[in-house]
Amino acid sequence: MGALQSLPDEFEYRDLSEKTGFSFEQIGILHKRFKQLSHNEDTLRRDDLNTIPDLSCNPIRTQIIEAFFDKRNFHQNGEGTVQEISFEEFLVVMSHFRPPALDMTEEQREIIRREKLRFLFNMHDTDNDGTITLEEYRHVVEELLSRSGALGKETAKGIADAAMLEVASISMGHMEPDEFYEGITFEHFLKILKDIEIETRMNIRFLNMDTTNLCK
Amino acid sequence: MPAFSCAFPGCRRDLLVIVLVVFVGIGLPIEASAPAYQSHGTEGSYLTNVTNTKKAFPVLAVNYKHVRQPFEIALWILLALLMKLGFHLIPRLSGVVPESCLLIVVGLLVGGLIKVIGEEPPVLDSQLFFLCLLPPIILDAGYFLPIRPFTENVGTILVFAVIGTLWNTFFMGGLLYALCQIESVGLGGVDLLACLLFGSIVSAVDPVAVLAVFEEIHINELVHILVFGESLLNDAVTVVLYNLFEEFAKVGTVTVLDVFLGVVCFFVVSLGGVLVGAIYGFLAAFTSRFTSHTRVIEPLFVFLYSYMAYLSSEMFHLSGIMALIVCGVVMRPYVEANISHKSYTTIKYFLKMWSSVSETLIFIFLGVSTVAGPHAWNWTFVITTVILCLVSRVLGVIGLTFIINKFRIVKLTKKDQFIVAYGGLRGAIAFSLGYLLSNRHQMRNLFLTAIITVIFFTVFVQGMTIRPLVELLAVKKKKESKPSINEEIHTEFLNHLLTGVEGVCGHYGHYHWKEKLNRFNKTYVKRWLIAGENFKEPELIAFYRKMELKQAIMMVESGQLPSALPSTISMQNIQPRAIPRVSKKREEEIRRILRSNLQNNKQKMRSRSYSRHTLFDADEEDNVSEVRLRKTKMEMERRMSHYLTVPANRESPRPGVRRVRFESDNQVFSADSVPTVHFEQPSPPSTPDAVSLEEEVPKRPSLEADIEGPRGNASDNHQGELDYQRLARCLSDPGPNKDKEEDDPFMSC
Numbered sequence: 001m002g003a004l005q006s007l008p009d010e011f012e013y014r015d016l017s018e019k020t021g022f023s024f025e026q027i028g029i030l031h032k033r034f035k036q037l038s039h040n041e042d043t044l045r046r047d048d049l050n051t052i053p054d055l056s057c058n059p060i061r062t063q064i065i066e067a068f069f070d071k072r073n074f075h076q077n078g079e080g081t082v083q084e085i086s087f088e089e090f091l092v093v094m095s096h097f098r099p100p101a102l103d104m105t106e107e108q109r110e111i112i113r114r115e116k117l118r119f120l121f122n123m124h125d126t127d128n129d130g131t132i133t134l135e136e137y138r139h140v141v142e143e144l145l146s147r148s149g150a151l152g153k154e155t156a157k158g159i160a161d162a163a164m165l166e167v168a169s170i171s172m173g174h175m176e177p178d179e180f181y182e183g184i185t186f187e188h189f190l191k192i193l194k195d196i197e198i199e200t201r202m203n204i205r206f207l208n209m210d211t212t213n214l215c216k
Numbered sequence: 217m218p219a220f221s222c223a224f225p226g227c228r229r230d231l232l233v234i235v236l237v238v239f240v241g242i243g244l245p246i247e248a249s250a251p252a253y254q255s256h257g258t259e260g261s262y263l264t265n266v267t268n269t270k271k272a273f274p275v276l277a278v279n280y281k282h283v284r285q286p287f288e289i290a291l292w293i294l295l296a297l298l299m300k301l302g303f304h305l306i307p308r309l310s311g312v313v314p315e316s317c318l319l320i321v322v323g324l325l326v327g328g329l330i331k332v333i334g335e336e337p338p339v340l341d342s343q344l345f346f347l348c349l350l351p352p353i354i355l356d357a358g359y360f361l362p363i364r365p366f367t368e369n370v371g372t373i374l375v376f377a378v379i380g381t382l383w384n385t386f387f388m389g390g391l392l393y394a395l396c397q398i399e400s401v402g403l404g405g406v407d408l409l410a411c412l413l414f415g416s417i418v419s420a421v422d423p424v425a426v427l428a429v430f431e432e433i434h435i436n437e438l439v440h441i442l443v444f445g446e447s448l449l450n451d452a453v454t455v456v457l458y459n460l461f462e463e464f465a466k467v468g469t470v471t472v473l474d475v476f477l478g479v480v481c482f483f484v485v486s487l488g489g490v491l492v493g494a495i496y497g498f499l500a501a502f503t504s505r506f507t508s509h510t511r512v513i514e515p516l517f518v519f520l521y522s523y524m525a526y527l528s529s530e531m532f533h534l535s536g537i538m539a540l541i542v543c544g545v546v547m548r549p550y551v552e553a554n555i556s557h558k559s560y561t562t563i564k565y566f567l568k569m570w571s572s573v574s575e576t577l578i579f580i581f582l583g584v585s586t587v588a589g590p591h592a593w594n595w596t597f598v599i600t601t602v603i604l605c606l607v608s609r610v611l612g613v614i615g616l617t618f619i620i621n622k623f624r625i626v627k628l629t630k631k632d633q634f635i636v637a638y639g640g641l642r643g644a645i646a647f648s649l650g651y652l653l654s655n656r657h658q659m660r661n662l663f664l665t666a667i668i669t670v671i672f673f674t675v676f677v678q679g680m681t682i683r684p685l686v687e688l689l690a691v692k693k694k695k696e697s698k699p700s701i702n703e704e705i706h707t708e709f710l711n712h713l714l715t716g717v718e719g720v721c722g723h724y725g726h727y728h729w730k731e732k733l734n735r736f737n738k739t740y741v742k743r744w745l746i747a748g749e750n751f752k753e754p755e756l757i758a759f760y761r762k763m764e765l766k767q768a769i770m771m772v773e774s775g776q777l778p779s780a781l782p783s784t785i786s787m788q789n790i791q792p793r794a795i796p797r798v799s800k801k802r803e804e805e806i807r808r809i810l811r812s813n814l815q816n817n818k819q820k821m822r823s824r825s826y827s828r829h830t831l832f833d834a835d836e837e838d839n840v841s842e843v844r845l846r847k848t849k850m851e852m853e854r855r856m857s858h859y860l861t862v863p864a865n866r867e868s869p870r871p872g873v874r875r876v877r878f879e880s881d882n883q884v885f886s887a888d889s890v891p892t893v894h895f896e897q898p899s900p901p902s903t904p905d906a907v908s909l910e911e912e913v914p915k916r917p918s919l920e921a922d923i924e925g926p927r928g929n930a931s932d933n934h935q936g937e938l939d940y941q942r943l944a945r946c947l948s949d950p951g952p953n954k955d956k957e958e959d960d961p962f963m964s965c
Binding site for chain 2: 030033036037049052054055057058059060061064068094097099120123140141144158159162163166167192193195196198200201202203204205
């Protein structure tokens with residue numbers, strides 16, 4: 001996919017389509033957007049995403065942008081972050097927001113649910129140690145509330161603490177007073193969010209274009 | 217008569233006696249209304265006394281005419297409520313038969329009884345129905361409408377409401393007309409327009425019936441909101457079609473222009489209704505901004521503005537139901553941010569109460585009207601109507617779902633479709649509309665009979681069987697889940713995430729517009745409609761506070777810290793720091809401090825005078841606070857570890873120091889002051905790395921109770937103070953926020 005290409009290359013798209021599950025049409029549209037964001041280059045950098053005006057008033061903007069550059073989301077068992085990403089990696093990150101098809105079995109839906117929750121988990125677990133510690137969780141809540149007024153860190157701290165307590169109560173049940181709850185592991189995370197039905201909520205319609213309906 | 221024929225325990229028998237007395241009570245006054253020698257009013261009686269020969273002064277006299285109307289109304293309502301009471305005393309019955317069926321049966325009985333006495337049973341007067349009985353139910357539904365599922369499914373709901381109703385009308389009207397053309401039926405005089413008019417009346421799903429039945433089966437949120445939303449929104453279609461066909465039937469012919477005007481009329485009616493509702497909603501929200509000094513009348517504003525919205529739109533023949541719904545939906549977030557907690561509770565209870573009474577009365581009157589009304593029975597017509605109702609509903613739902621599923625992310629399964637189709641009940645609105653038909657239509661009686669039959673069929677057969685069917689088909693039920701702070705955090709997180717990713721995609725989708733609306737709402741609208749600084753508060757915090765308040769209340773009521781799962785986990789497990797354990801001696805000291813402080817406070821509370829403008833009840837608060845004290849102490853023991861140590865640069869006043877210290881006496885009400893452990897006012901923090909969880913005391917300059925100052929404590933000997941602060945907060949009135957008590961019982965206003 002060189003920058004000089006002006007026509008979508010069916011062959012390469014087929015590869016991507018198999019990997020991510022998007023249709024050719026969707027890949028084409030996303031490719032156009034990728035080119036627009038990266039100013040017709042092959043790779044996308046953080047600054048390119050930083051300049052998107054719609055993101056400027058989003059409280060968790062940093063985390064969203066980081067998620068695009070997080071190797072853990074590239075499904076290649078990598079770790080750490082990169083400075084720039086190719087279209088393929090962009091597409092893989094986007095594929096986390098595809099809705100499940102109607103004819104999926106329960107196991108397939110479970111897999112998709114895990115995948116999406118893994119994405120969220122990675123967003124919270126910034127130091128990549130497999131658990132969301134209290135500090136990280138506090139950071140999450142602070143960011144969430146950062147745009148919403150001057151209530152300060154104490155409120156966020158209180159909320160994060162209560163949330164952590166809830167997770168610990170649900171996951172661990174009983175703990176001795178001197179035991180220490182390290183942090184939210186991925187399994188605990190799954191447990192507390194199992195009622196949210198994430199596979200139906202974490203979707204973007206745009207990526208669900210298996211009909212002729214195209215919302216622009 | 218299933219309700220009374222079996223053997224029953226003594227209390228039920230007593231109730232029956234009461235009920236019979238009530239029946240007789242209704243019968244007697246009606247008989248006694250024959251003109252008696254008593255005249256209307258005391259002046260009249262003096263006159264007759266003067267002109268006639270002098271009688272003995274009537275020591276005891278009966279003047280029924282004077283009180284007749286209110287008396288009968290009250291009696292009816294009492295009857296309805298006693299019936300409702302009675303049903304719930306028979307557990308087996310209320311589990312099998314939905315309440316609406318039982319009430320209709322009671323109505324039939326009462327109607328029969330009245331007829332036996334020889335009087336004319338009252339018919340469900342359409343004006344009474346539309347102006348008095350229907351609005352409370354709709355307002356209750358609209359005010360407490362679950363917004364998120366409604367807006368997520370609004371497209372589907374609109375399709376069902378508009379296109380589904382249109383389909384039903386034309387399908388039924390057309391086929392019935394075809395039926396009438398058949399010679400053997402003997403209904404040759406019915407023309408197409410009359411049939412279409414009939415179709416429009418009987419095809420609309422009724423919100424009252426749906427509410428009554430669905431409330432008892434606890435189906436999952438999606439199906440519930442689909443059927444319920446459809447029943448609310450199809451009012452516009454029904455109004456337009458009804459008026460349209462009435463006009464056409466008068467004239468007799470239809471032109472293309474008329475059809476076009478009909479379509480325009482539909483948009484005017486629905487959008488006009490929405491507009492009227494929105495205007496009144498904003499007016500109500502704006503008014504509630506200024507009610508901080510007269511809290512007692514706050515609920516009245518909500519009710520009256522909504523009722524005015526309904527009446528105004530009915531005046532213009534717009535859709536009153538939609539106006540009412542929109543009014544409730546629009547005003548709710550702002551009003552709730554402004555009114556006190558007591559007003560909120562009042563509104564909730566009054567709405568539930570009125571809608572409950574209305575519903576009961578409607579069903580009873582349906583039964584009575586069945587006995588009373590003129591009937592014209594035609595087997596073929598009526599049976600065909602019932603069958604066609606079912607068939608057209610099923611076909612409509614299947615067909616529309618097929619189309620809708622192409623546009624939905626969460627598709628409707630076959631089970632969902634079945635419940636949506638089966639739950640399309642008809643009710644009193646259809647009957648009232650039929651009753652409104654002028655006598656000009658020679659088929660009026662036939663139509664009425666058919667309508668009543670359809671209603672009975674849907675309410676009895678479908679209403680009774682839907683619950684076992686739901687069980688049989690294992691349809692997903694409503695999830696009874698506790699509000700979880702994690703879910704709330706992640707819901708909000710997801711919203712922002714999806715908005716962000718939509719931004720990255722360059723796609724202006726669902727989340728983008730929702731975010732824009734939220735921002736507009738926050739920057740402009742809330743500023744105008746919410747009093748004080750409350751409009752800055754984000755949802756997450758409001759949710760968190762609500763949860764804490766609920767926990768506190770539950771703790772008071774149930775006597776222990778509520779937790780779905782018994783766990784011994786406390787903050788110490790999360791955040792281990794060197795937490796000094798409290799010795800027994802210290803605990804006793806703290807208890808003593810708390811008790812003595814509470815005594816002082818109680819004395820002060822009793823000396824306040826009772827004023828009409830506050831609902832503060834000193835004695836009640838005392839009891840509650842006593843209980844709270846006990847529970848708080850228990851909770852305190854559990855939460856000891858919440859209080860963390862404080863950096864040394866804080867001042868730590870002695871236990872003996874009891875001065876009121878307020879950070880900012882003139883601070884505006886801000887997002888704070890709720891009985892939690894975890895909050896802090898947004899005043900400049902005294903230490904940048906404050907780790908302690910502390911509380912702030914709201915501004916109560918005249919509160920002379922011994923409250924410790926907000927700063928500088930987290931060591932153990934001030935835990936009592938902290939808890940006492942929390943207690944004081946429970947006792948005092950924090951101010952205008954959605955979980956607040958009433959204002960200023962302590963302040964001399």
